[in-house]
Amino acid sequence: MAPKTPTMREVAELAGVSVQTVSCVVNNTGAISAETRERVWNAIEQLHYRRDPIARSMRTKQTGLIGLLVLNITNPVLSVIASAVEAAAMADGYRVVLYNVGEDMRRQREYLAAATEGLIDGLIIVNAIDHAETLTFLEKERVAAVLIDCLATTRIPSVAVDNVRAAYLATEHAITLGHRRIAHIAGSATLLIARQRQQGYLQALADYGLAYQKVVVSSNERWNYQAGYAAMQDLLRSNPAPTAVFTASDEMAIGAYRALAEAGLSVPADLSVIGFDDIDVSAFVVPALTTIRQPYVEIASQAVTLLLKRVGGELAEPTQITLPPELVIRQSVAEVR
Numbered sequence: 001m002a003p004k005t006p007t008m009r010e011v012a013e014l015a016g017v018s019v020q021t022v023s024c025v026v027n028n029t030g031a032i033s034a035e036t037r038e039r040v041w042n043a044i045e046q047l048h049y050r051r052d053p054i055a056r057s058m059r060t061k062q063t064g065l066i067g068l069l070v071l072n073i074t075n076p077v078l079s080v081i082a083s084a085v086e087a088a089a090m091a092d093g094y095r096v097v098l099y100n101v102g103e104d105m106r107r108q109r110e111y112l113a114a115a116t117e118g119l120i121d122g123l124i125i126v127n128a129i130d131h132a133e134t135l136t137f138l139e140k141e142r143v144a145a146v147l148i149d150c151l152a153t154t155r156i157p158s159v160a161v162d163n164v165r166a167a168y169l170a171t172e173h174a175i176t177l178g179h180r181r182i183a184h185i186a187g188s189a190t191l192l193i194a195r196q197r198q199q200g201y202l203q204a205l206a207d208y209g210l211a212y213q214k215v216v217v218s219s220n221e222r223w224n225y226q227a228g229y230a231a232m233q234d235l236l237r238s239n240p241a242p243t244a245v246f247t248a249s250d251e252m253a254i255g256a257y258r259a260l261a262e263a264g265l266s267v268p269a270d271l272s273v274i275g276f277d278d279i280d281v282s283a284f285v286v287p288a289l290t291t292i293r294q295p296y297v298e299i300a301s302q303a304v305t306l307l308l309k310r311v312g313g314e315l316a317e318p319t320q321i322t323l324p325p326e327l328v329i330r331q332s333v334a335e336v337r
Contacts, residue, residue: 006047015043026093066307067120069099069111071127072222076251076279077294081126081148084300092308094121103222105129115143122307125150127191146307148299149193157306159299159321163193166292166325167200167246170274173290173327174244175208178336179272183214183242185231185252187223194223197248197276214242223248228255236263243271243336250275250282250291253332257285268334278328287331295323 008026012019017036024030025040032040043049068085070078086096097120099111108129115123122144128134131150138145138156147158174182184201187194198215205213216234218227228247232255235242247253253275260267267273267287275282275291282289302321309315 006049008049011040011043011047011049014047015039064094065097065120066094066304066311067097067099067111067115067123069101069108069123069125069128071101071129072103073098073100075223076281077249077277077296078126080279080296081300084296085124085304088297088301088304092304094304094308101129103129108134112137112143115145116141122146122311124148124303124307127193131190131192144307144310146303146310148303150191155318157310157315157318157320159302159306159323160193161294161299161325162322163196163325164200164203166276166294166327167197168204169200169325169327170246170276170290170292171201171204172208173329174246174272174274174333175204175210177244177272177333179244180210180336181212181214181240181242182210182244182246183216183235183238185228185235185245185247185256186215186217187248187252188218194218194248201246212240212242214238218248218252224251225255225258228252229259230255232256232259236260236265241271244274244333245271246274246276248276250277250279250289253289253291254281254285267332269337272333274333283330290330290333291328293326293328295326298323 008019008022012022015022017040021032021036022040024032025037066089068082070082073079073082082098089096101108101111112134114120124146125134126148127150135156145156147156149160171182182205184198186198189195202213214235216231218231228251231252235245236259245256247256253273256273257267260271265271273289275289278291278293282291306315306319
């Protein structure tokens with residue numbers, strides 16, 4: 001015979017509180033003192049109490065689940081964002097369902113459709129494919145959604161780093177070290193963040209009166225090592241060649257390192273390189289990569305907060321949050337000889 005499942009009433013009796021108080025503690029609502037919360041959680045652990053998600057869903061009309069739609073989970077930046085979103089959601093009593101698009105539009109359509117079937121309470125989207133179609137779907141179906149770095153719209157809440165400012169800082173850093181021929185290895189122009197980073201690069205050149213402009217756009221939709229490697233090979237064939245390169249991602253910067261090494265050139269003695277994202281490996285390549293750091297934990301926390309407000313009907317107007325970037329100076333940029 002299966003052991004009897006403890007009830008919320010039994011938890012309340014053991015903790016010496018009301019059933020309503022237990023409910024508030026479990027669902028992280030209400031003004032409950034820290035001492036009372038601790039007593040309730042101790043009782044929950046002692047009895048091995050577990051919430052009935054089906055009963056909770058029927059009562060609250062919510063699942064306690066949020067979806068996270070990610071363009072490609074193998075991308076180190078997106079995997080860090082996914083981890084941070086999960087941690088932020090768990091802190092608010094929610095669990096995350098991962099929808100890894102794998103850069104497949106058909107798969108993305110299926111995942112978006114799931115958001116309308118009552119399986120999740122809301123959706124956080126990072127770098128969606130075909131922005132216009134995605135935006136139209138979200139608005140038509142009235143999906144509770146928040147965007148991270150993907151759509152240029154004021155009609156849906158969004159959170160992003162200031163990509164224009166970030167690219168400006170990166171380019172300006174090279175300029176202040178005497179570089180006058182600075183190239184840019186750009187991401188796919190289908191993504192807003194790629195266009196914003198290119199905009200920041202061009203704005204810095206214009207503000208400092210530099211005529212040299214050289215933009216090489218990624219040959220594929222990915223901003224990976226291979227794209228940076230191929231773009232750097234193209235730049236090495238240009239005349240005059242740049243003395244510094246700002247890349248739209250750290251992965252592309254590291255790919256550029258490989259192309260330079262194969263050409264018998266060294267960083268930064270022959271060519272300075274600046275990345276974007278500050279992924280873990282950027283501090284361990286040789287030389288360590290100067291890059292732009294994104295506040296991933298803050299981005300995730302803000303996105304989850306906006307989504308839960310939207311789910312709860314507390315967000316009357318869409319909110320756009322832009323967070324400041326940070327230039328991380330390491331050893332990959334040197335003064336012009």
